[in-house]
Amino acid sequence: MAAKDSKPAVETVTVKVDGRPVEVPRMTPNWEGKPEPTTVLQACKQAGIEIPHYCYHPKLPVSGNCRMCLVHVAMPGRPGPDGKPPMNEDGTPKVFPMQLPYEPQTPRGVIGCATGIIPGMEIYASSPETKEMREAVMESLLINHPLDCPICDQAGECKLQEYSYDHGQPESQFQEFKVHKPKAIDLGPRITLDAERCVLCTRCIRFTKDIAGDDALGIVNRGSYNEISTYPGEAFDNNYTLNTVDICPVGALTSNDFRFQMRVWFLKETKSLCTGCGTGCNTTIGSRENKMYRYEPRQNDAVNSDWMCDSGRLDYKWIGREDRLAKLKGPKGVSTWPSALKAISDHLAGVEKGTVAIVASARQTNEELFLLSRLAKHLGATTDSVARKGKADHLLLAEDRNCNTTGAQLAGITTKRVGSKLSSIAKEISAGKVKTLIVFGEDVTKHGIDAKLLKKVTLIVSDILPSATTKAADYLLPGCAHAEKRGTFTNVKGRVQKFMKALEPPGDALPEWEVLHELVHNVTGLDEFRSIEGLFNCMAGEVKAFKDAELTWAGLGDLGANVKL
Amino acid sequence: MKVERAKLSWLERLYIPSILNGFKVTMRHFFSWKRSGVYADKQSDYSAKTTMQYPEEKWPVPTGYRGAPYLVKDVDDNTKCVSCQLCEFVCPPKAIRITPPGQGGEVDREGAEKMPKEFEINMLRCIYCGFCQEVCPEEAIFLLKDYAITGENREELIYDKEKLLSLGGADERAYDHHVQDGVDEGIKKWEKKTQDAQNQPTFH
Numbered sequence: 189m190a191a192k193d194s195k196p197a198v199e200t201v202t203v204k205v206d207g208r209p210v211e212v213p214r215m216t217p218n219w220e221g222k223p224e225p226t227t228v229l230q231a232c233k234q235a236g237i238e239i240p241h242y243c244y245h246p247k248l249p250v251s252g253n254c255r256m257c258l259v260h261v262a263m264p265g266r267p268g269p270d271g272k273p274p275m276n277e278d279g280t281p282k283v284f285p286m287q288l289p290y291e292p293q294t295p296r297g298v299i300g301c302a303t304g305i306i307p308g309m310e311i312y313a314s315s316p317e318t319k320e321m322r323e324a325v326m327e328s329l330l331i332n333h334p335l336d337c338p339i340c341d342q343a344g345e346c347k348l349q350e351y352s353y354d355h356g357q358p359e360s361q362f363q364e365f366k367v368h369k370p371k372a373i374d375l376g377p378r379i380t381l382d383a384e385r386c387v388l389c390t391r392c393i394r395f396t397k398d399i400a401g402d403d404a405l406g407i408v409n410r411g412s413y414n415e416i417s418t419y420p421g422e423a424f425d426n427n428y429t430l431n432t433v434d435i436c437p438v439g440a441l442t443s444n445d446f447r448f449q450m451r452v453w454f455l456k457e458t459k460s461l462c463t464g465c466g467t468g469c470n471t472t473i474g475s476r477e478n479k480m481y482r483y484e485p486r487q488n489d490a491v492n493s494d495w496m497c498d499s500g501r502l503d504y505k506w507i508g509r510e511d512r513l514a515k516l517k518g519p520k521g522v523s524t525w526p527s528a529l530k531a532i533s534d535h536l537a538g539v540e541k542g543t544v545a546i547v548a549s550a551r552q553t554n555e556e557l558f559l560l561s562r563l564a565k566h567l568g569a570t571t572d573s574v575a576r577k578g579k580a581d582h583l584l585l586a587e588d589r590n591c592n593t594t595g596a597q598l599a600g601i602t603t604k605r606v607g608s609k610l611s612s613i614a615k616e617i618s619a620g621k622v623k624t625l626i627v628f629g630e631d632v633t634k635h636g637i638d639a640k641l642l643k644k645v646t647l648i649v650s651d652i653l654p655s656a657t658t659k660a661a662d663y664l665l666p667g668c669a670h671a672e673k674r675g676t677f678t679n680v681k682g683r684v685q686k687f688m689k690a691l692e693p694p695g696d697a698l699p700e701w702e703v704l705h706e707l708v709h710n711v712t713g714l715d716e717f718r719s720i721e722g723l724f725n726c727m728a729g730e731v732k733a734f735k736d737a738e739l740t741w742a743g744l745g746d747l748g749a750n751v752k753l
Numbered sequence: 754m755k756v757e758r759a760k761l762s763w764l765e766r767l768y769i770p771s772i773l774n775g776f777k778v779t780m781r782h783f784f785s786w787k788r789s790g791v792y793a794d795k796q797s798d799y800s801a802k803t804t805m806q807y808p809e810e811k812w813p814v815p816t817g818y819r820g821a822p823y824l825v826k827d828v829d830d831n832t833k834c835v836s837c838q839l840c841e842f843v844c845p846p847k848a849i850r851i852t853p854p855g856q857g858g859e860v861d862r863e864g865a866e867k868m869p870k871e872f873e874i875n876m877l878r879c880i881y882c883g884f885c886q887e888v889c890p891e892e893a894i895f896l897l898k899d900y901a902i903t904g905e906n907r908e909e910l911i912y913d914k915e916k917l918l919s920l921g922g923a924d925e926r927a928y929d930h931h932v933q934d935g936v937d938e939g940i941k942k943w944e945k946k947t948q949d950a951q952n953q954p955t956f957h
Contacts, residue, residue: 338837338890339867368950372866380856447856448867451838 201226204310205235212305219247219398225304228311229257232300237313240322240351242329242437243389244301247494249398254389255325256351258297260317261286264308283310297321322355330360332367332412334384342439344452348387367412375416376424378444378498379433383415386440392416392432399495400428401582416440427497427581434484434494445502446482450474455481458690459746461677463551463670464500465578466588468679470747471496473504473671473690480507480671480691488747491683497585507669507691511654514695517664525698532648532663533710535624536567544569545613545622547637548601549629550576550590552700553675554684554734555720557592557599558727559704560628564601566712570613570622574630575606586680594753595678598733610636617641624648628700629667631655650700666697673699674720676744678751684739685748686724814898819881821899822874823921824914825892831862832918833893836869840885840894848878849885864947872914876902897921 199214212231215223227250229239242254262283265274274282286296295317305311312318330352337343369383393405393416404424408417418424433443455474462469462483469492474482483504485496518528536544544567548560564571573596576589596602603609614637616622625637625645633639633656642660649661658664672693676686693699701723708714716726724741728734737751764770805812814820824834841849852871854860860868885894899920904910912920 336866338839339835343837365949365953368946368953444856448836448853448858449855450853451842453842454838 201305201307203231203305203307205232205237206311206313206315208235210235219245219249227301228259228261228298228303228305228309229300231305232259232311232313235313239300239313240347240355241301242347242387243391245391245394245435247399248391248394248435250302251390251394252299252302254329254387255299256322256329257300258318258321258325259300260295260297260312260315260321261303262310262312263306281308283308285310285312295321319355322351323357326352326356327360327362329387330356331362332369332384333387334366334368334371336385340382340385340439341442341447341452342385342436346439347437369413369415374423375418375441376429378502379424379429380442380444380447381416382440382442385438386416387438388414388416389437391435391437392441395432395435396424396426396428399583400426400431402426402428405432427499427585428495428583430498430501431485431495443482450476450481456690458671458688459486460671460687460690461591461685462496462500462503463591463677464497464503464585464589466586466591466593466680467492467584468591468677468683468685469496469500469584470685471501475671475690478691480504486746488685490747490750491679491685492584495584497581497583499585504671506653507671509653512694512697513652513654513658513664513666514697515664516666516696517661519662522663525696525703528663528665529703529706529710533707535646536563536707536711539567539624541568543622544624544626545616546571546601546626547610547613547628547630547632547635548573548596550574550593550596550602550606551629552592552596553670553673554592554595554599554678554731555675555723555727556628556700556704557596557601558731559701559708559723560626561599561601562708562712562714563626563704566708569626570609570616571601572609572613573602573606574610574632574635588680591679592677594680594682595676595684598678598731598751607635613637614641617645620644627651627657627661631657633657633660650703652697665700665703666693666695667700667703668693668697672697673701675699675701676724676748682733682751682753683748684734684737684744684751686741686744808901811901814900818898818900819883819896821876821881821902821920822879822883822885822894822896822917823899824872824917825895825921826918826923828923830923831865832868833891834869834872835865835867835891835893836872837890839888839890843884843888845882845884846878846880848875848880849873850875869914872917874912874917876904876910876912877907895921 200211201214202209202211210231212226212234214226216226216230218224229241229244232239239257239259241257243251244257262285264281264283267273276282286298288294288296297318333348337349343349371382371384373381373383375381388407396405397403404418404422404426405416407414409415430443433441454476456476458473458475460471460473462471470486470488471483472486473480474484483501485492485494487494516523516525516528518531522528522531546560546564546569548557548571550573561571577587578589580587593606597604613622617625617637618641623645626648628650639656639660642657647661648663649658650665650667651658652667652669670687671690674687674689676684678684701720705723717723721741728739733751733753737749739749743749827833836851836853838851838853841851850873851869854867854870858867858870881896883896886896902910
């Protein structure tokens with residue numbers, strides 16, 4: 189609160205919403221973050237009243253074409269010749285309800301999304317006049333709508349359905365033939381368009397032009413035959429196309445990946461993070477009966493706003509792959525977690541200092557990397573990770589394709605030059621200095637430590653998918669995907685964010701932090717916590733950057749917190 | 754509490770009068786010429802009261818009886834179900850399980866957009882509540898008159914899509930009849946819509 193008080197006082201305007209005076213800031217940031225006069229829609233939102241809308245989106249330029257946000261308002265009168273505004277007999281300022289110029293008996297609406305407020309304005313957000321306008325707009329939008337909700341993927345999260353319940357009429361008065369438009373058009377490699385369902389709000393057009401920077405979509409044909417289209421022969425194919433599916437208020441744009449896969453009301457929603465790159469976009473996992481169906485971006489203005497890229501969004505199929513490692517493997521007699529953990533702990537407790545190397549993954553959570561660094565410190569082990577680089581883009585995709593490189597650096601697993609010690613680890617193995625290699629989530633055979641070298645060491649591997657390294661492992665500990673456990677990642681800009689568990693891991697697989705906790709406890713005697721919350725708080729007390737930012741598990745919230753890098 | 758037995762008279766203790774009385778009832782049925790109510794609707798020539806040959810012959814069920822839920826087709830033998838999964842959602846004992854088709858899923862005719870890849874009803878779980886029929890927006894599932902669903906094992910009683918469609922057959926109750934030149938041609942799903950689309954002028 190103290191920080192808020194120190195800000196300069198915000199200039200406010202008082203308007204009446206449904207007869208209730210509401211004080212709102214005169215200016216509100218627009219989609220670009222620039223201040224613009226607060227609109228009727230925003231003022232009503234602050235008063236706790238939702239004005240229905242299709243084309244308005246807080247993160248997109250206002251276009252005002254759907255007319256759904258029509259509201260009836262009354263304006264204060266202009267000052268007369270005496271310089272005073274017109275007054276009622278009781279001395280209060282007189283307001284004039286807006287009406288059609290030549291039909292004074294007909295109320296005239298204004299679109300809430302594009303009408304700025306002025307002091308003394310009265311907004312009739314739920315008056316009979318406003319309701320009638322909404323009903324008329326709903327009816328007009330539904331004239332050519334095919335009403336194929338049983339087939340439509342949007343059903344259940346469709347604004348047209350919701351507003352039809354809230355503001356629509358029970359029956360259509362439309363007697364004529366509906367206009368039929370093409371269905372299931374291939375708009376691009378990931379998008380299917382159903383032109384009949386479209387309400388022509390142009391959200392997709394504005395998104396792809398103004399946010400994604402690819403002016404790919406437009407409206408073609410005239411009147412009732414209006415439809416969304418790309419340039420003939422061109423595909424709608426940039427790395428942000430699937431966001432148009434999210435912002436489409438109806439079922440016109442559908443994702444090929446999710447099309448006809450599952451009805452949305454079955455999906456359990458879990459807050460999670462995208463693991464595709466170092467940006468760490470906030471996501472929501474939609475899953476049903478232990479099967480993940482989709483990622484959706486979750487709003488976090490500090491990281492990804494409302495968006496995420498297509499490559500990240502579709503990067504989840506590996507979680508449910510058939511060949512996931514589900515069986516714990518070890519030498520003879522070791523086939524259960526207690527026996528494996530005991531055998532590994534005994535082995536690690538007996539090794540000479542400096543004969544262990546650890547290759548962790550920069551895709552592991554902060555907690556796991558912290559536990560590994562604890563283990564490494566105790567064993568005097570060399571640690572490193574594997575770098576993954578790609579091409580960054582102008583919006584969200586980061587150059588670093590590991591989701592937690594920063595976390596690995598903060599935990600001391602790796603240095604600024606990720607993967608620089610891998611060759612020296614390989615050399616030390618061939619020289620016989622390193623006798624035990626612990627590998628987490630990486631295929632080291634692809635990074636300079638080949639299968640021949642792996643035969644020379646006691647190899648402890650934890651991974652979730654089979655690789656040449658898991659094949660060579662003496663102890664193979666099946667691990668969990670991020671969707672199957674809880675934890676935190678630190679993104680490239682130093683934002684620590686947590687993700688929740690959506691699915692149950694297959695077979696023997698256990699969250700790596702639980703396994704590591706047991707190992708570190710057995711080897712070093714660490715015994716300060718029982719849960720992931722405790723582990724995080726323990727880590728936050730030891731890692732300097734986290735300590736400086738005074739992080740706690742609960743304090744992270746849904747949106748995370750920044751640490752100084 | 755002790756209940757006193759009724760004291761029987763000498764005649765009653767003989768039991769012979771009771772036996773004769775019972776036999777009288779049996780003989781009255783045996784020689785009765787009244788038609789049996791069991792076969793009243795079947796116009797059969799059974800002229801005397803007889804035991805019904807259940808399960809070869811089944812009791813006629815009244816209108817509105819809720820029997821086993823089956824999938825119905827329209828008169829052109831087309832699947833009506835579009836895999837909206839509302840019945841699966843509403844089913845209280847979770848007897849229904851639908852596998853949606855996914856992108857590019859197969860359909861049995863041109864113009865259809867979506868139909869279930871698999872549709873299973875576990876008849877052991879079904880409680881014949883009729884919610885599925887009530888909720889179905891396509892009028893594709895009905896509780897028909899079958900009762901006493903039996904099988905030799907549990908797997909056999911999970912009816913799949915083919916079985917449900919063949920048991921359901923063409924349905925006559927749906928309202929969307931296709932009337933052409935005053936002749937009711939039965940239900941032809943989407944036919945009217947397709948015709949409208951073909952007739953419309955396009956201004957491309």
